Amino acid sequence: MSRPRVFSGIQPTADSFHLGNYLGALRQWVALQESHDAFYCVVDLHAITLPQDPALLRQRTRIAAAQLLAIGLDPDVSTIFVQSHVPEHAELAWVLGCQTGFGEASRMTQFKDKSAKGGAQQASVGLFTYPVLQAADILLYQTDQVPVGEDQRQHLELSRDLAIRFNHRYGQTFTVPAAYILGGVEKITDLQEPTAKMSKSTSSPQGIIDLLDEPDAIRRKVARAVTDTGSGITEDEAAKPGITNLLRIYSALSGTSIGDLTGRYAGAGYGTFKRELAEVVAAALGPIRERAEKILADEAELDRLLAQGAGRASAVARQTMAEVRERVGFLPAAAVAPR
Numbered sequence: 001m002s003r004p005r006v007f008s009g010i011q012p013t014a015d016s017f018h019l020g021n022y023l024g025a026l027r028q029w030v031a032l033q034e035s036h037d038a039f040y041c042v043v044d045l046h047a048i049t050l051p052q053d054p055a056l057l058r059q060r061t062r063i064a065a066a067q068l069l070a071i072g073l074d075p076d077v078s079t080i081f082v083q084s085h086v087p088e089h090a091e092l093a094w095v096l097g098c099q100t101g102f103g104e105a106s107r108m109t110q111f112k113d114k115s116a117k118g119g120a121q122q123a124s125v126g127l128f129t130y131p132v133l134q135a136a137d138i139l140l141y142q143t144d145q146v147p148v149g150e151d152q153r154q155h156l157e158l159s160r161d162l163a164i165r166f167n168h169r170y171g172q173t174f175t176v177p178a179a180y181i182l183g184g185v186e187k188i189t190d191l192q193e194p195t196a197k198m199s200k201s202t203s204s205p206q207g208i209i210d211l212l213d214e215p216d217a218i219r220r221k222v223a224r225a226v227t228d229t230g231s232g233i234t235e236d237e238a239a240k241p242g243i244t245n246l247l248r249i250y251s252a253l254s255g256t257s258i259g260d261l262t263g264r265y266a267g268a269g270y271g272t273f274k275r276e277l278a279e280v281v282a283a284a285l286g287p288i289r290e291r292a293e294k295i296l297a298d299e300a301e302l303d304r305l306l307a308q309g310a311g312r313a314s315a316v317a318r319q320t321m322a323e324v325r326e327r328v329g330f331l332p333a334a335a336v337a338p339r
């Protein structure tokens with residue numbers, strides 16, 4: 001039997017991914033590539049739902065791809081590619097958009113959050129249909145599972161609904177995908193505001209640990225992380241959101257259970273705990289930063305690997321899209337006669 005398919009995507013909208021991206025999603029991408037047929041995509045079409053500087057977007061797309069390789073994704077095992085290299089994503093998004101209710105799209109909380117920031121009238125139609133494009137990404141590849149953080153759950157529900165609806169209307173066409181969300185790291189929070197998620201668009205720089213941060217920056221940010229009243233190092237999301245977040249990060253990166261960590265640090269002060277956590281984070285991220293730098297030093301090779309990924313992705317995307325065109329009732333284009 002063929003291996004189950006996974007698909008996931010990440011936006012190239014920052015100079016580095018952050019620890020929330022890494023623990024909530026990217027680490028699972030690496031773990032799943034051995035057992036699954038994995039497609040991982042740098043979603044530049046999604047990035048332009050908010051204004052982007054063109055030169056910076058191009059650069060950040062390469063930085064994003066380099067980080068995917070640096071965390072341990074193997075381009076010969078996983079299909080790693082850039083969304084805009086495969087035009088079927090946009091084409092399927094149009095078709096799915098025509099199956100999506102306006103009210104249904106209006107209920108997407110991420111749109112509400114993001115559009116509220118700039119004023120709803122300023123938000124683009126692209127930002128509104130963002131989740132439809134995400135559904136197209138997923139459904140194009142006949143995806144079984146989608147490894148993401150908790151903030152993407154509602155978008156995955158929409159993807160499932162659209163697959164079911166399309167199959168019902170036009171006949172069995174799409175695999176109905178399931179979310180793959182790992183407990184404990186599904187929402188890494190802001191170090192300065194531990195009840196909010198760590199986010200490149202809303203966190204302050206001090207609230208985010210970047211994957212490409214130098215060790216000194218990591219030490220500084222962990223040292224300044226907001227802790228809670230009282231001195232105990234215990235897991236309690238409601239009463240101690242700051243320490244709970246730090247414990248989860250520590251546990252995820254060290255492989256030590258939270259129970260063992262609270263035992264080890266019982267009676268220790270926040271200072272000792274944070275100093276040791278900073279070393280754990282720095283040791284985990286150091287090799288990723290170094291590998292990413294090496295990969296970025298050879299852009300031609302990186303671009304070659306992305307072209308290889310786009311080739312493999314296209315083969316699947318074209319097949320799905322041909323079936324969709326047929327199902328929907330589009331007239332096949334006759335071959336154009338050579339002049």
Ligand code: TYM
Binds near residue numbers: 007151189
């Ligand atoms: P993006 O780039 O905003 O986030 C990438 C991944 O990181 C996860 N994540 C977090 N997980 C835990 N704690 C956090 N603080 C945290 N912040 C971010 C996100 O859940 C996500 O998995 N819409 C997607 C991109 C996308 C996509 C797709 C994903 C486009 N098409 C198809 C899956 C399948 C997004 O939010 O990317």
